[in-house]
Amino acid sequence: MYAIETLPRQVKLKRIALLTSGGDAPGMNAAIRACVRAAHAEGIQVYGVRRGYSGLVADDLRLMSPPSVANILQRGGTILKSDRCEPFRDPAVRAQVAAQLREKGIEALIVIGGDGSLTGAMLLQQETGFPVIGLPGTIDNDVFGTDDTIGFDTAVDTALGAIDRIRDTANSHDRLFLVEVMGRASGYIAAYVGIAGGAEFILPPEQAVDIDQLSAQLRSSQKAGKFSSLIVVAESQQPGRTQDLAAQLSAQGFEPRVCILGHTQRGGAPTGHDRMLASYLGAMAIRYLLAGQSNIMLGVQHDKLLPVPLSSVVHGHKALPAHVLEMAALLQKRSAPPGG
């Protein structure tokens, strides 16, 4: 259960806007609902922007009533739709957007998205002074300044469901499987899915693969009587990493099968954890705005919700702690002689 701060009410607000941006993540709808409900409780109108920054540029906003967010808590995707928006990279466009928002009497903007989306949010406020609060929404959990992001827990569980099924087949056929999970710049999904799925090896994007060492370890597993193996591979910036690996393993005499989980990891009903996280973040965003704060992202650190300056979010880099892969290796280790 998150620890939260009691915040003094410093400003009056009548009207704010809200958007989701970047890759969609399960729980975005729960965050939207929480923003709208918490704002409504304070007498604040919320305008929903359609298709992320694209809708901001195109001035595509609609007033959201509480009934408009009924029955969405448990839905994947985002009812506001999302997009990646090239024009918003232009400062002139951002200036125009701020003017449009002010003209409508809108006093602040909440942005739910990942790294790129939060960069856009930061620039908007830096350049135009328009108040922005960001919420971390991405399945990759690669946002600096927060331990967790909306959608990560669900993506892990979805990938695990696939892994559990693949293991049935791997065991039935004594086969070697390479399973590619999402996470271009970040090994969080790979590490969690690998540990929780009992993968024999985990290959995060941060780490180069020594194919000779991997082959040697697989061979020693086989000698020890273990013929089915599951390797979790994080996708990399360049597509095709897993196929390349499979080709190299084939050249060494293995017969690996490749499964690329891809976009199936994005959707689906959010887990309870992601619904809680998203609900808390959404409701607290309204409280931080009323406390006069902006230019921040609300993050989670050690189970406490707290504000992080957008500039530090955008410039930091979040690395997978070293002990995680050690733990994974430990849980798979079979070599030491027992009771020796």
Add this chain to the structure above:
Amino acid sequence: MYAIETLPRQVKLKRIALLTSGGDAPGMNAAIRACVRAAHAEGIQVYGVRRGYSGLVADDLRLMSPPSVANILQRGGTILKSDRCEPFRDPAVRAQVAAQLREKGIEALIVIGGDGSLTGAMLLQQETGFPVIGLPGTIDNDVFGTDDTIGFDTAVDTALGAIDRIRDTANSHDRLFLVEVMGRASGYIAAYVGIAGGAEFILPPEQAVDIDQLSAQLRSSQKAGKFSSLIVVAESQQPGRTQDLAAQLSAQGFEPRVCILGHTQRGGAPTGHDRMLASYLGAMAIRYLLAGQSNIMLGVQHDKLLPVPLSSVVHGHKALPAHVLEMAALLQKRSAPPGG
């Protein structure tokens, strides 16, 4: 609920063998359990063969007690493991296998698998006279002589789970998705998943794709305001069909995303339907053996379990009825003017 025949008891049996062969399918364990339990109720010993025909060749058989099949009804995969076995294509090997079985006092063999596995079963009996009964076990539902196969229903539901999740993302981003499902020689999975998943188009393996027509239809959908689309593509004999299609659609100006569901469709807990089918088939196999029948596969036709000569199973070809794709098209049609 399946209709079944009452069968006279014609022969006495003391000992039979049982194997799973080819690609594993959810429900194989339920069939194994039913064979063992129904045999046990008749005082017949069942020897489980490990790794399909490979284990038959290697004489890798173990006596299965009823407790050995406890708690497997709901598990995906096959506890007997499965394999594709090259040596068994050799008549000399089959003759040797029959001799080995007879030497152990084994009087009949039950084979759970797909087309190829049932061909092996037929040849074994034809050439050596050793009694064999086949049960259709494959997710592809491409076995002639039966409307249904063990694992098909589960594979459809698993693929649908993925499709439902992909649709969340497709809707959030107004995107076009190509989703590849299993079924090399057969469009059953594609047709069911396409209809039940509300796909805009279904491309079974039986049918060449007219890319210009597909593009025109996608464009007219977009003009009508429908930007997200989901196309279900059956894998084909040559891998890469879906990527080729994606490349062709990209050349026409679309931005398709590709998802290949692959082996995630194989495993997982079987559905109630597959558990029922597998349990009935397994139990009835024992009854047909006791009625003196063999050289047959037990199939389902219009909800009735019945014996089909293995030779007709092996030489027939099961085609997707034409009306299925018509129905799919009808359920997506949006063009006719209403109330005109």
Add this chain to the structure above:
Amino acid sequence: MYAIETLPRQVKLKRIALLTSGGDAPGMNAAIRACVRAAHAEGIQVYGVRRGYSGLVADDLRLMSPPSVANILQRGGTILKSDRCEPFRDPAVRAQVAAQLREKGIEALIVIGGDGSLTGAMLLQQETGFPVIGLPGTIDNDVFGTDDTIGFDTAVDTALGAIDRIRDTANSHDRLFLVEVMGRASGYIAAYVGIAGGAEFILPPEQAVDIDQLSAQLRSSQKAGKFSSLIVVAESQQPGRTQDLAAQLSAQGFEPRVCILGHTQRGGAPTGHDRMLASYLGAMAIRYLLAGQSNIMLGVQHDKLLPVPLSSVVHGHKALPAHVLEMAALLQKRSAPPGG
């Protein structure tokens, strides 16, 4: 895959109405979608009636466009809402309803529901001549004239999910569980769930329970080393059957735990099977109307969709075939000595 008939087009239709009635069942939305889409393809307007016969009485109808049924195929419940409607039992009310429909230019009515709902439909047509087609929609699968009903397959799979989880606990604690499933007048859910869930005993509503015999069997299981047992009990007309049983077993020295699955069996995303069935039934209802047929329910018999006179549906009684419980007993039998 259902066999269907090719039907001649005999009548022209401009406008029809559609309602869901009685307990909701997963797949009702898929049937609604199919009716609307298939009607639209023929240029027929569909008016959706809200809350079943209550909405018909209250004249609460709305024109349904194809977009109004987008993205509902995979949703449980019914977007038209459902109800049990006392006033509709009055012939005068039915006469008024027929007049109201005719005044709006509505030429036929499609009713999706169970036994009671189809009785209302039959009476409406018998008394007023207003054309009606019924579709069997109920999780209980207790409608005469059809092997299957919309929602049954999903309810079985949902109950199985619960059973599989309860078994984890039963096994961990060597416990006896009584699990009550739905099905007041019909043992279909109990029989399917019991067989597919590997229940040690199945108690359908049709059958009185001999508590001494049950106790004796449980005791002999325990002597054979089997301490965890799962008994599937169908709810009965009078609530409390399962608690009564538990009390009787406690009096015999057992410590049974009770789980009542209740309404959790009703909702949820429909299985692929139910989506197919509902889609076919919905689309074929339009074709049968255009062929000039009414006063029928569309049912499934041996995998063929076919029309059944409403009067025979309403007056028949659907019983669980005897061999089903025999099969269940066979699959649990552990007593015969093997290889004897």
Add this chain to the structure above:
Amino acid sequence: MYAIETLPRQVKLKRIALLTSGGDAPGMNAAIRACVRAAHAEGIQVYGVRRGYSGLVADDLRLMSPPSVANILQRGGTILKSDRCEPFRDPAVRAQVAAQLREKGIEALIVIGGDGSLTGAMLLQQETGFPVIGLPGTIDNDVFGTDDTIGFDTAVDTALGAIDRIRDTANSHDRLFLVEVMGRASGYIAAYVGIAGGAEFILPPEQAVDIDQLSAQLRSSQKAGKFSSLIVVAESQQPGRTQDLAAQLSAQGFEPRVCILGHTQRGGAPTGHDRMLASYLGAMAIRYLLAGQSNIMLGVQHDKLLPVPLSSVVHGHKALPAHVLEMAALLQKRSAPPGG
């Protein structure tokens, strides 16, 4: 991702024992696997005790090899089985147990369970000096000294799955549902499930229910056009709380339906979160033992794994923070006029 401490190796260990006790919880198997694997990596033998303290008393222990924990990570329940053991409440029995363990050369005991089980563990060490480490394993999350327990996250997600299905029916029929979740002494499950399930009201066990106020709020919801409502009720020490509430609401003119989720919340494959938590706790238990620590429970506080003296675990009381129910109320509030 949990923060963990680097621990100095202070003692040598050859042989330890491991048991699960109390109500089973998903993830217990993952913890067992982690203990066995991490111990094996250090050359320590692990003896598994069957049926909790009962097996300790009965001297029912077996050596667990790493293969014995293969493929259990994803399984609900506990392969070691669990029990509540009356005799272990007797100090003489505990003294005898310690003697038995020492005789076998066993040097420490790991206990996975809830409050009661950890009390037994504490007494064992206090009275006999036999080193014990506890791991919190219970779906109720009611163990003092830790923010989280093995099984809680899974139980919440399982209950949510049921709630999401019930909501389909509630919406289809405009009905009021009382859904009882587990948690006798603790409102954690109720609070999480209520917030994440969008319940209109949450009734934790800590709080008496003012039926007049509840009725008034329900009535005002209905006046505002909201007819379907879902109330999450925590079971209480005395069974029947939810039925009593239903009776009281019926007396006030409502027609509530009751669903008791019961033991369906216990089993099932653990979530990724619970597999991670259990794996970390299991592996770290070995490290703490090697660091010479005992008489502790390993808990999680603010995402950090740390040791908590068993006596403080046993004597503390864990209360639901007040802000949680405030947050729940906020997310449901519909009354304030927007933009006023």
